[in-house]
Amino acid sequence: MVVVIALLFWAGVHNLRQRRQMALGHRVTLIPAAPASDDSAPDAEGANLIGKTAPAFTLKDLSGKKVSLADFKGHPVVVNFWATWCGPCKLEMPWFQEFSAKYQPKGLEVLGLSQDDGASAEDIATAAKHIGVSYPILMPDENVAKEYGGVDYLPETFYIDSAGKVVQVTAGAPSKDQMQALIEKTIAAGGA
């Protein structure tokens, strides 16, 4: 009887946990692609980070220098996962460049985390220059992507307030106005 009760309790807890995760998952901002079927939508595991402390990471930039998320403590930070082969990424990145300059007085920092597995720093640098961005571009590390929910769908962007909490997550390229609103929300969330 004890075993039955324990199993029932475990099943209830498991079910509740799954429903909570699904509810959190629905808060991700999925930008308006036209996927054909329900299961073609990206998994929203990254959205589970909303309200939580952003996972720490240390990655090399294109010159080989180590850059940590902790280096930007006290700043609102945009962590943008992108790849050189991703067309929508290339279209939205110049907006991040523009907003990083516009909101620099508010302390905004933008980090571009390349997902080009196997690409050289030189190739990624060439692409970044071609796209027209000068904010820090960091080299790929699949462990960091896993910490951020897998990032199997690009672009994926995490808006982190100055307290280090994830305020919003977007999967897919938003409109420029949506991006600006998310940045302003992130800055406001940290009281910057």
Added chain:
Amino acid sequence: MRSREQHWLWVVCVVAGLTTVAAAQIQLSGLSAAAQAKRQHVELLTDSVQVTAGKAQDVELSFRVEPGFHINSHTPKDELLIPTVLKVDAGQRIRNVSESYPNGTSYRLPIGDGETLDVYQGEFRVRVHLVAARGDSTMTGALRYQACDSASCFPPRTLPVQIAVSGR
């Protein structure tokens, strides 16, 4: 006594049932995540071809891109984009292999000022030039592609290709 046996039988049944359901649930959620991570956006429509044995000829292989998605053509306009490439394995029974690709169609990404891409959408056919031996053979290979929808992209995927070749 009989009542006590029935009671224990009921307990055993409940425990077995719950264990089975829990195990199935865990397995299903695991499969779902794995399947999502590896999901293909292109399918191979051709499963067999008939050819004249020993003669150089072309066969067409048909593929279909999942509705709502596009993949880069074999000759995308931007060198950073990943082209669609079919690689057919040559062997003793299937020789002199080469591939030729259809032209892509224009697709404009609806983001900001947009960008016009050269893509395959819906069904497309790749022509394979080959010489096949008499009898039954299997053509193997792989289609490498990279799929996007209107706002986002999935990492490059490789679709295994396996086709029955009948040489008469």
